[in-house]
Amino acid sequence: MAEISLFEALRTCRTVRRLRPDPVPDELLRKILTAATWAPSGGNRQPWRFLVVRDAERKRQLRELYLPLWRTFSQAYTAHLSGLPAEARARQERMVGSADHLAEHFHEAPVIVVVCVHIPELAITDAGLDRPSVVGGASIYPAVQNLILACRAVGLGAALTTLLCQKEPEVRALLDIPVGWATCAHLALGFPEGAGHGPVRRKPVERVAFLDRWEQPLFPVS
């Protein structure tokens, strides 16, 4: 396998929502999960577990939990698209279309990885602020990103969803996840059905990088 460069992997790592049912070999799972464990975490505590679901019945039950959540979410989401310019709207509608496909075929992904984090090991430094907390994610989503990037490198596609976290009690019961461990991401993995990866579409860096204070551009806006 050709070794992809870091920047090439970062630049072309797309969400892949159309997956072939072909099995994912153990050696690839070992490679991508090992890459996930290389991520940083607070105090290097590595508060993660990766639950690889291959069992058809459990995948079917995850899909039964996911599909209604997605339908409710996508109805609300698409209701807001009508105000967008035509091109942006078409792009969003394509994304929703492929996410519909993912939800309907969730159980057909050869692997669903349920990423779990051990809450007592997190130092959630923004817990006392007068806003929703995000810092608990700092010790787990870097590992999720490593996992996704490693998929890119070995030719696998990955689609991340956090929507299913809403049904954590049901997922906990289904997979025997102990109390104290939270579900923070579900990843459908498999070989891409079509082209899969390719250059990502993002806002230019000039719009999101500031120097020394808010809204002072770091780079001249071209």
Added chain:
Amino acid sequence: MAEISLFEALRTCRTVRRLRPDPVPDELLRKILTAATWAPSGGNRQPWRFLVVRDAERKRQLRELYLPLWRTFSQAYTAHLSGLPAEARARQERMVGSADHLAEHFHEAPVIVVVCVHIPELAITDAGLDRPSVVGGASIYPAVQNLILACRAVGLGAALTTLLCQKEPEVRALLDIPVGWATCAHLALGFPEGAGHGPVRRKPVERVAFLDRWEQPLFPVS
């Protein structure tokens, strides 16, 4: 510059807490911040801003906020190390020593990046669960991880802290961060003083990967 492979970057990306004061060229900042923007986010909304602090006075004030937080934290942290086996304890003490160095010299890093996330654009699906929420981080820490990996690739070191999020109101005032935007990570960046990067130390993947249900090993434990 030689192009590092994805897996080599992931495997050798360490926290670098001892940084040289030499300036970070704009072209490297552009490269690493662009890499950050390539990360995935919910609905591809890219709810991020990267505030690059180079101004000496503002860096000094960030250090004044950070140092007492770190001292309080490290006292509590080191108090818990006495129960560890000697080798693990020595490793932890080395980490604390280099984190002490970072805290004392925080303002001498040529660049401190304050990563901000726009709370109203997050879909925090675990907000209603009976546990601390982590999902808000899913749309920002992948970008932080991309940024850190890109530093690795271009020869920069990065030290991430979330401790300073506790002082968000003060940081908000210092950098004119508007309400609605949360600070979720502070990164000291610069060229490493010593060797910098190298292989990371992690638990074996066999211990953290399960198949189909909790504690059923995915890989035979060797």
